[in-house]
Amino acid sequence: MDNTTLVLVHGFWSSTATWHKLARRLxxxxxxxxxxxxxxxxxSPRLRLPLSWTRIPDYHDIAQSLSAELTFRVPHGDLVLATHSQGGLIVQRFLAWMANEGRARELARIRLIIMLACPNQGSDYGRSIRRMTGFGRHAQARDLQTLSADVAAAQRTVQRQIVAAIRLSDRECPIPIHAYAGRSDNIVRRPSAQGGFTHVSTIPGNHFSILDPEAKGNITAAVISGLIRQTAGAAPSQLEPPPANYPLSAAPAPGTKFAVSIGEARAVMIGDGNTQINDGSRRSADMDPVDGLPPED
Structure with missing residues (x-):
């Protein structure tokens, strides 16, 4: 583990303090x-003060600052990212931005992403309260509402270019993502927390006790520990060979004959340079119908 850093990303109306108990246990x-x-x-303040010289950063602002954070404050070694709630959306926006910018190779040292209670499909909790109190204008609350277009666009990119990736390139980087729902979470329900990801499960806890290792029945620390140890013992996913069903060319067996269709081509190159002219009218007379070669004398 000497070469691995666990990066913790908090959620809405929260701070790094939300991780203190879980970080201590780990x-x-x-x-x-x-x-x-x-x-x-x-x-992630609740409200912006009137006439303030600062603004509440949106997901794009935070995602791009995460890139700088990882580059300059955690510059060496492998990374595991663990997120809570909105933090999962921030990380997905970061992944999508990096892939779309052609910087996916920079993601190669991220070995694993663990999302806890992430509102992949939004959260309906307190929707009417948010509307009445003006949180619809909150730069982060906007993307917490159900079916946010920006959230959906980022998730499509993550699914295609991160989750389903089979090789490392400028726009693709295979990273395993595990999405966990809180069993009694009434803020982010299970369908939203698991989204369209492949590695999903439900663990004890509501939206907040899922981060409390002292809560009754909590197993979050054990889950994160197990995933990190499992990942640390595996080869980097971006170096794995293509899957068995990936199409590869195979050499034909000696003596194999092929039917060749030349359509409207003007010429066909055969062997080391023997060219058979095809002017249309001579095709049936000069070409063997099975081998696609001139008939023998």
């Missing part, structure tokens, strides 16, 4: 000896 796990922990913080 830090005390002897099986994770050497693992470094790093909390990524960003502004």
């Amino acid at each position: 830090g005390d796990d002897p099986r994770l000896a050497g693992l470094r922990l790093h909390s990524f913080g960003y502004e």
Whole structure:
């Protein structure tokens, strides 16, 4: 674990303090000896003060600052990203932006992403309250509403160019993403928390106790620890060979004959340079119908 950093990304109306108990439990796990922990913080106030010189950053602002954070504050080694709630949407916006910018190769050191109670399909909780109090104008609350177009666009990119990727390129980087729902979460329900991801499950806890290792029945620390140890012992996914069903060319067996259709082509190159002219009228007379070669004398 000496070469791995766990980066923690908090959610809406929250801060890095939300991870303190869970981070302490993970830090005390002897099986994770050497693992470094790093909390990524960003502004998520409830309201913007009138006439303030600052604004509430939106998802694009935060996602791009995450890129700088990982580059300059965690510059070396493998990375595991763990997110809570809105933090999962921030990370997906970051992944999509990097892939669309042709910078997917820079994501190669991210070995694993774990999302806890992420509102992949939005959250209906308190929707009427948000509307009455003006949170519809909140730069982050807008993307928490159900079926946000920007959230959906980022998720399509992540599914195509991260989750389904089979090779590392400028616009693709295969990274396993695990999405967990809180079993009693009434803010982000299971369908939204699991979204369209492949590696999904439900673990004990509501939207907040899912981060509390002291809560009754909580297994979040054990889940994160297990995934990190499993990933640390595996080869990087971007170096894996193509799957068995990936189309590959095979050499024909000696003596195999092929039927060749030349259509409206003016010439066909055969062997080392023997060219048979095809002017249309001579095709049936000069070409063998099975082998596609001139008949023998």
